[in-house]
Structures are given as C-alpha cells and as structure tokens.
Amino acid sequence: xxxxxxxxxxxxxxxxxxxxxxxxxxxxxxxxxxxxxxxxxxxxxxxxxxxxxxxxxxxxxxxxxxxxxxxxxxxxxxxxxxxxxxxxxxxxxxxxxxxxxxxxxxxxx
Amino acid sequence: xxxxxxxxxxxxxxxxxxxxxxxxxxxxxxxxxxxxxxxxxxxxxxxxxxxxxxxxxxxxxxxxxxxxxxxxxxxxxxxxxxxxxxxxxxxxxxxxxxxxxxxxxxxxxxxxx
Numbered sequence: 388x389x390x391x392x393x394x395x396x397x398x399x400x401x402x403x404x405x406x407x408x409x410x411x412x413x414x415x416x417x418x419x420x421x422x423x424x425x426x427x428x429x430x431x432x433x434x435x436x437x438x439x440x441x442x443x444x445x446x447x448x449x450x451x452x453x454x455x456x457x458x459x460x461x462x463x464x465x466x467x468x469x470x471x472x473x474x475x476x477x478x479x480x481x482x483x484x485x486x487x488x489x490x491x492x493x494x495x496x
Numbered sequence: 497x498x499x500x501x502x503x504x505x506x507x508x509x510x511x512x513x514x515x516x517x518x519x520x521x522x523x524x525x526x527x528x529x530x531x532x533x534x535x536x537x538x539x540x541x542x543x544x545x546x547x548x549x550x551x552x553x554x555x556x557x558x559x560x561x562x563x564x565x566x567x568x569x570x571x572x573x574x575x576x577x578x579x580x581x582x583x584x585x586x587x588x589x590x591x592x593x594x595x596x597x598x599x600x601x602x603x604x605x606x607x608x609x
Contacts, residue, residue: 420597429498429586429600430539475539482552483529483541484598 391416393476393487401495406463408490410476417480419452419459424489425472433461435479466494499523500601502587508607514575517604521568521589527551528570529590529598530562534583545570546592577608 392411400406410419418437422430434443436452436459443450449462459476473491477484499522509515521528530542532555541554545564556562559577564570574581584603590596 429603430588431498431600432597435597477539479598482527482544482546483554484531484539485541486539488538 391476391478391485391487393490395490396488397491397493399493399495400466402468403465406466406470406492408461408474408476408492410459410487412457412478415456416452416459416478417456418478420477420479420484421450421459421461422475422477422486423472424475428472430475463492466492468494468496470494498599498601500587500589500599502585502601502604504604505602506605506607508609509577510609511577511579513577513608514573515577515606517572517574517585517587517606519570519572519587519589519601521570521587522599524591525589525599526568526592527590527596528564528568529588530556530570530572531586531588531600532583533586533603534580537583539586542572574606579608582606582608 420435421433424430440454441452447464451460473489475489476487501520503518526547529544533539542556543562544552548564559575562572586600586603588598588600590598
C-alpha cells in the first residue's frame with residue numbers, strides 16, 4: 388500500500404538553528420498534512436497542503452508541497468525549546484491517515 | 497484540549513485477556529478513527545466509523561473489533577491480547593468528509609504483561 392517515507396528520524400539542534408524534515412512518496416499524494424506530537428502527547432494537526440507547489444507559512448514554520456505532489460517539507464526557522472516534539476507528515480486519503488515515520492526534534496537550550 | 501476524550505488513560509493487563517477502550521468524539525463530529533502507535537510500527541490507522549457505520553479498515557487484526565454507538569461514542573475491543581499489542585491507542589474524530597482535519601484524543605496506553 389501507500390507508504391510515506393520521512394527523514395531524518397531524529398534531529399538534534401541548538402536553539403536558534405533551523406530545522407527541516409522531509410516526506411517522500413513513490414506515488415502521487417492527494418494531499419499532505421502535518422502533525423506535531425509533543426513528548427507524552429497526542430498528534431496535533433498543523434496544516435494541510437493540497438495543490439502542487441503549494442507553500443504555506445505559520446510564523447516560523449514553512450510547509451511546502453512538491454510540484455509533482457510526491458514530496459513535502461516542513462522547515463522551522465530559529466528553533467525554540469517549545470518546538471521539541473515529533474513531526475509527522477500524513478496523507479489523508481480514503482478516510483484514513485497514512486503517516487510517515489516521524490522526525491523527532493530535540494532542541495538544546 | 498482537542499475535545500476528544502478517551503478512557504482509560506492507562507491499562508495494564510495480561511496476555512490472553514480482553515480489554516475495551518472508549519472514545520467520545522468532539523461535539524458534532526460524526527466520524528471516529530482509531531490508530532495504534534507503537535515503537536516499531538509507528539502510527540497506524542486501524543478503523544473508521546461514520547455515524548455508526550464502518551467506513552474504512554486499515555491494519556486491524558482479527559482479534560480487534562470496534563463499534564460506534566447511536567450517541568456517537570466508540571469502543572475498540574482488543575481480545576486474546578499478546579505482548580506485541582502493547583501500544584498507545586489514539587482515537588480521532590472529524591466532522592465528516594475525508595479531507596477534514598482529524599482531532600486526536602489523549603490516547604490510552606495499553607501494557608500487556
């Protein structure tokens with residue numbers, strides 16, 4: 388079935404550094420959603436991208452959907468300790484979410 | 497607080513036992529989804545119900561079953577439990593369409609000893 392690969396698995400950054408996580412699919416995605424899960428918490432919806440080449444921003448977070456709709460990225464500028472958590476991409480198709488493996492972000496103060 | 501509630505928060509049981517996890521969706525949401533999160537398998541979709549009817553099935557074992565009641569709350573039943581069933585089980589809800597945002601509950605942590 389559909390698989391969404393996400394890299395890297397882990398990322399340690401110094402506070403203030405930038406961070407990027409990438410999602411890739413071998414097939415065209417109908418959409419891509421991004422979720423954040425804080426340690427000990429539950430996934431929280433961040434954003435959905437639908438159109439080819441779409442770029443959306445939320446304060447220090449920039450989300451991109453590739454032109455071929457086979458990849459997506461989440462970039463955080465100047466990380467803060469509050470950004471700690473695992474970031475998941477997911478395709479929402481056919482009433483189910485297919486999640487990538489997640490990228491766990493750790494921020495050193 | 498997403499508005500989705502799940503009980504219990506933690507559950508410890510033995511192999512071979514049966515447990516029931518409960519989920520109440522956000523007010524007005526008709527769709528309920530169940531997900532399993534484990535270290536080796538990540539976040540996996542199990543099953544979806546919409547207004548009482550099963551709508552989609554994912555990687556759900558035959559030992560697992562679910563239902564959605566007329567008041568829209570849902571239960572996930574896990575039977576003949578194995579050590580490998582230890583995981584976080586999340587319920588999520590959405591208004592209706594498949595492109596809707598899904599709101600996740602706090603999860604039930606199941607430990608099978």
